[in-house]
Amino acid sequence: MTRAVRFDQYGDVDVLRIENVERPRPAADQILVEVVAAGINPGEISIRSGLLHDRWPARFPSGQGSDFAGRVVEVGASVTEFAVDDEVLGWSDWRSSHADYVLVPADHLTRKPLALDWIRAGGLFVAGVTAYASVRAVQPVAGETVVVSGAAGGVGSIAVQLARNAGAHVVGIASEGNAAWLRSVGATPVAYGDDLGERLRKVLPSRIDAFIDTYGNGYVDLAVELGVDPARINTIIDYAAAQRAGAKAEGSSTASDAEVLAFVAEEIAWGRIVLPIAAIYPLEAVQEAYTELAARHTRGKIVLATELPANAGRQPAA
Structure with a gap:
């Protein structure tokens, strides 16, 4: 069993929970990624609270999260673009990246630049x-x-x-x-x-x-x-x-494209753009992470991590 963030009804952060789920299995055209880091975004607050029900209705039980970075652990039979152990970043269209594993098609991934750390990679897509x-x-x-x-x-x-x-x-x-x-x-x-x-x-x-x-x-x-x-x-x-x-x-x-994501990732990897990280939280602290984000005073990104770096926790603004 693996972990995934779930909620069963619209509401505040207290509707979020960590649930044990079966490890996903990829279809022929899918890739299974073991998530190392996943960003959180203001739009996810609006979806969870029901404010965007008319635009993006939730189906319960709902997962959460778009951004992620991690390692490829399994590929579908028809996938040729990526292989097991590739380090990647990408996005999910199915509110599912706040988890230990995420399934996506190949065109939702790009390779992680070697110079880009996991935390910034995981919080980058949106x-x-x-x-x-x-x-x-x-x-x-x-x-x-x-x-x-x-x-x-x-x-x-x-x-x-x-x-x-x-x-x-x-x-x-x-x-x-x-x-x-x-x-x-x-x-x-x-x-x-x-x-x-x-x-x-x-x-x-x-x-x-x-x-x-x-x-x-x-x-x-x-x-x-x-x-x-x-x-x-x-x-x-x-x-x-x-x-x-x-x-x-x-x-x-209008820009959800692997080439766009790859371009921005390279800009950050080589220092042409700085992406500040406000805080790093473990997956099980998802409620605390969204509480901080909801205050709308974050500099840069708040990121959930399944593999916590030594400096995990509330970070000095930088």
């Missing part, structure tokens, strides 16, 4: 491809100014650096506690809060060319007020505002 889709949606070029809300979160921290690597001047909206980190990755920090629009105008006396919203809570409307062309505003969360304003709402579903 944040990485969503950030990629967001930056691609607004198409920054050298010399332009891009504003990113939620700039120190999992998606925002990567989006800031992808836009910077495209040559843009990036302004990151985050808490004051994240200002030094944003400067360290080449962004200009601006603290969220009262009079944000006015403070942005002072920092950026010229125009804002593009706006990436990873937080919601009125940022699409703010971008419009600041004169940003709606065609160059992208939100990953405020779909109603995007529709109202004529802005974009491109996220993980």
Whole structure:
């Protein structure tokens, strides 16, 4: 028997449990991966609580989790792309990565770069491809100014650096506690809060060319007020505002591709992008991990691990 996170009804973190299940067996076109690390994401909170029932209804008992990294332990008869013992990262479309083992098709995997550690690899998929889709949606070029809300979160921290690597001047909206980190990755920090629009105008006396919203809570409307062309505003969360304003709402579903994931993994592996890790929790501490994530003050990613590194636990923000 192996472990998997399950819940039987919509609710808060207390509906989550660790259940003993039979080890999955791959069909002909599937690959069985032993999970080493798996990221957690805000969208999973909304699914578990029922807020996204109309968009992504849960079937009970439901598993949880998309991101993962691990080792191939079994391949289906028709699989030729991967072999046993390959180190991989990827994603599940079936809410099943928060477990000891996960089944996926070959096109949901890419090989883990040797220079990329397990923890960042395991927490990369949703944040990485969503950030990629967001930056691609607004198409920054050298010399332009891009504003990113939620700039120190999992998606925002990567989006800031992808836009910077495209040559843009990036302004990151985050808490004051994240200002030094944003400067360290080449962004200009601006603290969220009262009079944000006015403070942005002072920092950026010229125009804002593009706006990436990873937080919601009125940022699409703010971008419009600041004169940003709606065609160059992208939100990953405020779909109603995007529709109202004529802005974009491109996220993980538009970039869920092994080649995109491989590109972002290589960028992180070789230091062209930094992915901060806020905390590492053992699988059985899944409730505590989501409690921390729900506070919405995480810098980078929170990751569940089945093989705990020596520095596991609550990490200093970095």
